[in-house]
Amino acid sequence: MSVLEVCDLHVQVGDKLILRGVDLRLEKGKIHALMGPNGSGKSTLALALAGHPEYRIIQGEVFLDGQDLLPLPPNERAKAGLFVAFQYPPEVEGVKLREFLRLACAARGHGFCEFQKHFSQALSRLRLEDFRDRELNVGFSGGEKKRAELLQLYLLRPKVALLDEPDSGVDVDALRLIAEVIAEMAASGTAVLLISHYPRLLDLLPVEKVYVLFDGRITEEGGPELAQRIEEEGFEVVRR
Numbered sequence: 335m336s337v338l339e340v341c342d343l344h345v346q347v348g349d350k351l352i353l354r355g356v357d358l359r360l361e362k363g364k365i366h367a368l369m370g371p372n373g374s375g376k377s378t379l380a381l382a383l384a385g386h387p388e389y390r391i392i393q394g395e396v397f398l399d400g401q402d403l404l405p406l407p408p409n410e411r412a413k414a415g416l417f418v419a420f421q422y423p424p425e426v427e428g429v430k431l432r433e434f435l436r437l438a439c440a441a442r443g444h445g446f447c448e449f450q451k452h453f454s455q456a457l458s459r460l461r462l463e464d465f466r467d468r469e470l471n472v473g474f475s476g477g478e479k480k481r482a483e484l485l486q487l488y489l490l491r492p493k494v495a496l497l498d499e500p501d502s503g504v505d506v507d508a509l510r511l512i513a514e515v516i517a518e519m520a521a522s523g524t525a526v527l528l529i530s531h532y533p534r535l536l537d538l539l540p541v542e543k544v545y546v547l548f549d550g551r552i553t554e555e556g557g558p559e560l561a562q563r564i565e566e567e568g569f570e571v572v573r574r
């Protein structure tokens with residue numbers, strides 16, 4: 335059974351209809367990729383599923399492990415096991431990385447001692463040892479922000495992870511590290527949706543399925559070879 339099922343999703347921002355009937359299924363422990371041209375609605379999908387109030391779902395259904403996700407507020411969606419790594423992680427002044435993650439882990443039922451142990455281990459896994467007491471994302475470089483998003487994923491161990499361009503702006507070593515962490519998360523059972531423009535990251539991972547979003551709809555599904563075809567020929571090959 336799919337962990338996340340998205341059926342006929344229509345999403346509007348202001349008076350503009352952006353997603354116009356998205357169908358998507360994410361399987362436990364598998365890595366799925368979502369590609370699509372700039373402005374096709376990839377981030378809109380992630381933000382609408384997270385429950386961002388500006389991204390209004392006007393039609394469609396979403397089930398997480400069989401539970402209807404849409405009546406839930408964003409924090410309850412996260413508690414139910416949905417995680418979103420943002421394309422543009424926000425800077426949150428006055429909130430330390432450690433405190434933010436301590437509270438997030440407590441909300442997911444992790445005890446304090448368990449958190450202390452896992453937090454130190456996660457910081458070293460993501461090479462963020464010096465960021466323990468930094469304010470969340472404040473002054474982080476682009477690549478550091480991406481690693482901080484992955485740190486949250488690593489600690490929270492969600493059922494479903496929507497990762498919006500975790501590879502944008504990261505150097506080659508960080509890219510390899512990010513790929514390793516994503517593969518570890520999938521191996522431990524998380525269903526992953528990887529939003530990316532580049533096969534570079536996809537090449538480092540056992541991607542099962544590639545979805546292409548075009549103009550607010552999934553217009554093509556395939557295996558990893560689809561990502562390669564898009565890289566070589568552009569999105570015209572999947573225009574319908």
Ligand SMILES: Nc1ncnc2c1ncn2[C@@H]1O[C@H](COP(=O)(O)OP(=O)(O)OP(=O)(O)O)[C@@H](O)[C@H]1O
Nearest residue numbers: 347348352370371372373374375376377378379388
């Ligand atoms: N808050 C908003 N207000 C107005 N328009 C928006 C808003 N958010 C998204 N849009 C519009 O919705 C469309 C889809 O945007 P989205 O960010 O989802 O694209 P994307 O596929 O993630 O693109 P990229 O590859 O550049 O990240 C774009 O035309 C964008 O301008």
Ligand SMILES: [Mg+2]
Nearest residue numbers: 376377378421
């Ligand atoms: Mg985007």
